[in-house]
Amino acid sequence: MKFKNQFTLLTITLMLWSVNLMAQEKVDLNMVYKIKSEGIGNSQIQDLSFHLTDYLGPRLSGSTNLRNARNWAVDKFRDWGLSNVRIDSYGDFGRGWNVKKSYIAMKEPYYAQVIGYPKAWTDGTAGLLDTEVMLLEISTADDFVKYKGKLKGKVVITPANLTNNPAFEAEAKRLTDQELEDRKVINIGGGGGRYTPEMLAQLRAERDLDQRLTAFLLEEEVGLRLTGTRGSFGTVFHTRAGSFSKEKNKTVPEMEISSEHHGRIYRLLKNGKSVKIEAEIEVEWLDDDYSGYNVLAEIPGTDKNLKPEIVMLGAHLDSWHAGTGGNDNAAGVAVMMEAIRILKALNYQPKRTIRIALWGEEEQGLFGSRGYVQKYVADRNSKEKKAEWDKISAYYNLDNGSGKIRGIYLEGNDQLVPVFEKWFEPFHDMGAKTITLRNTGSTDHVAFEAVGVPGFQFIQDPIDYGKGYHTNMDVYERMQLSDMTQAAVIIASMIYHTDQRPEKLPRKPWD
Incomplete structure (x- = not known):
């Protein structure tokens, strides 16, 4: 009972302090x-x-x-x-970077424009590429061997876990009264992290494999890498491939393309069909400041x-x-x-x-x-x-x-x-x-x-x-x-x- 009375007194004190402070504002x-x-x-x-x-x-x-x-x-x-x-x-x-020219289209099995943009701080291509696309399926370190010596000047594409499910919710929304009330609630303790140790280990393994793939593509002098992005209806979420570091490390020319166009190219290749791409990236590095x-x-x-x-x-x-x-x-x-x-x-x-x-x-x-x-x-x-x-x-x-x-x-x-x-x-x-x-x-x-x-x-x-x-x-x-x-x-x-x-x-x- 004593604790309850002390708590009530503290609550009243805080309320009076809050009311008094508000009155001063x-x-x-x-x-x-x-x-x-x-x-x-x-x-x-x-x-x-x-x-x-x-x-x-x-x-x-x-x-x-x-x-x-x-x-x-x-x-x-x-x-x-x-x-x-x-x-x-x-x-x-660090280094500034401009895109001077960007173009990509599929030429075979038929002509189709591709929605795509260079990744930030990527190097440009060696002029206009007109070549077949190669599908790289690499899930372990042993998979690199089968592609060695075969990729120079080629356009390569890797699988991506991209799904475009129907959107059953409104495209845009405003916060409801209940959602705004929920923003006031402070969650305390107990929840733990978003990722389990197993999930973190898998993410690290995937990151390490991708870093090894990037180094491999540089060694093989790949002409262009195509990467699919999340989103739908031609939306391309962009990231960076290279670095703005003054160290000027070379990168593989890389484009992010819409999930729909990535999916089309991937399915054609997976089903044994030939795909040819015409593409060019011209960039400018700013090393003056x-x-x-x-x-x-x-x-x-x-x-x-x-x-x-x-x-x-x-x-x-x-x-x-x-x-x-x-x-x-x-x-x-x-x-x-x-x-x-x-x-x-x-x-x-x-x-x-x-x-x-x-x-x-x-x-x-x-x-x-x-x-x-x-x-x-x-x-x-x-x-x-x-x-x-x-x-x-x-x-x-x-x-x-x-x-x-x-x-x-x-x-x-x-x-x-x-x-x-x-x-x-x-x-x-x-x-x-x-x-x-x-x-x-x-x-x-x-x-x-x-x-x-x-x-x-x-x-x-x-x-x-x-x-x-x-x-x-x-x-x-x-x-x-x-x-x-x-x-x-x-x-x-x-x-x-x-x-x-x-x-x-x-x-x-x-x-």
């Missing part, structure tokens, strides 16, 4: 109205989205198009009157005591190379650019400095955001704190497509629950009200969280994000412009209220 509804009016009435989302996709094209890490995108963003920020606009090097990245870069711009703070502090927002500017990076992540870039444009258009004079960052090379391992944090904020390994560590109040990120914002992940920071519940109140009618303590990963906010600086990613409607990102179909047509308008308004308000707060947002311990 202020929402400037007049400013929210102005933000909504500017963001909805004069939205630049459509124009920004067009330029980031159709005009600038794919923005692979280190590529010419990414360099062009950085320059375009700088010009746009300067046109809007932002300050301290700059392209800032965070350190080394191995550095990686972020684009930074600001609205300077005006409060004499608070202006050294910083409120940050950002998104990654790079994409993969077959589509135009619409949802991953032109959408996030357009929304964040629009959010800071709204505040600037309202002639807002912030207390703290508001800084936007368009990150480079996120797709290859969060290079841009981690490089920025290492350079200016803190060393996550040694825990050395640098100049900006105690100045940044928060970093807000957007990188889950173009769907509506439905809430925010608080990365386990209980102190922030009443703060964000209050700040989200004006946007309940826009469908945004879920505050969860859950963590979410795999994008640029984790670089800040890793060093104890509050970093946030928003809960978003997935729409069809999972089917299109990292593919040839991640293009302008997949972007939800009205949802992005909603997101820009909400983020502009979050930035405003973070800036207006007397103190920086409370942090979790990091020592």
Whole structure:
């Protein structure tokens, strides 16, 4: 009974603390109205989205198009009157790479175009290939012997476990009320890992065999390797074959082709029919600059005591190379650019400095955001704190497509629950009200969280994000412009209220 009474007292104390803290948080509804009016009435989302996709094209890490995108963003920020606009090097990245020409078609047993794209950082072919395709069925190390000396200049294909089952669910979806409620639940302990020891051993064996196959194909001077990818209806999920490393290791020319076209070629060969392919890949390596870069711009703070502090927002500017990076992540870039444009258009004079960052090379391992944090904020390994560590109040990120914002992940920071519940109140009618303590990963906010600086990613409607990102179909047509308008308004308000707060947002311990 004593324990029960203590627990009840603790619960009441926490509730009173939460209510008291929420009462202290202020929402400037007049400013929210102005933000909504500017963001909805004069939205630049459509124009920004067009330029980031159709005009600038794919923005692979280190590529010419990414360099062009950085320059375009700088010009746009300067046109809007932002300050301290700059392209800032965070350190080394590696080699840039461009596709100059890509073509593939089946010539026999009949002519048919093939949907395919070179893997990133692959070497080009030795001109136009016009040759038979050879099926390689290698499941053990002993299988290499039967192909030795037979593959020079040939196109090769390997089996793939690709199935295209009918889709009985809707192509796109929004999060239901129940799904949003479920996001609030924190699972504790007990589950174990995703993979059993046996599964991990099998994955390691498959990886080792594939590495040996790659080395074998290089030795045999194969002309081109074809790889099938997951997806359907001509969607090609792309990865990389080579490396952006300055070591300049040679790679086998490699194309990823749609699962349907991979399946056709495989079945023809498996049934003893001859297949001929005509293909060519021409690439360009950029060895003039191995550095990686972020684009930074600001609205300077005006409060004499608070202006050294910083409120940050950002998104990654790079994409993969077959589509135009619409949802991953032109959408996030357009929304964040629009959010800071709204505040600037309202002639807002912030207390703290508001800084936007368009990150480079996120797709290859969060290079841009981690490089920025290492350079200016803190060393996550040694825990050395640098100049900006105690100045940044928060970093807000957007990188889950173009769907509506439905809430925010608080990365386990209980102190922030009443703060964000209050700040989200004006946007309940826009469908945004879920505050969860859950963590979410795999994008640029984790670089800040890793060093104890509050970093946030928003809960978003997935729409069809999972089917299109990292593919040839991640293009302008997949972007939800009205949802992005909603997101820009909400983020502009979050930035405003973070800036207006007397103190920086409370942090979790990091020592």
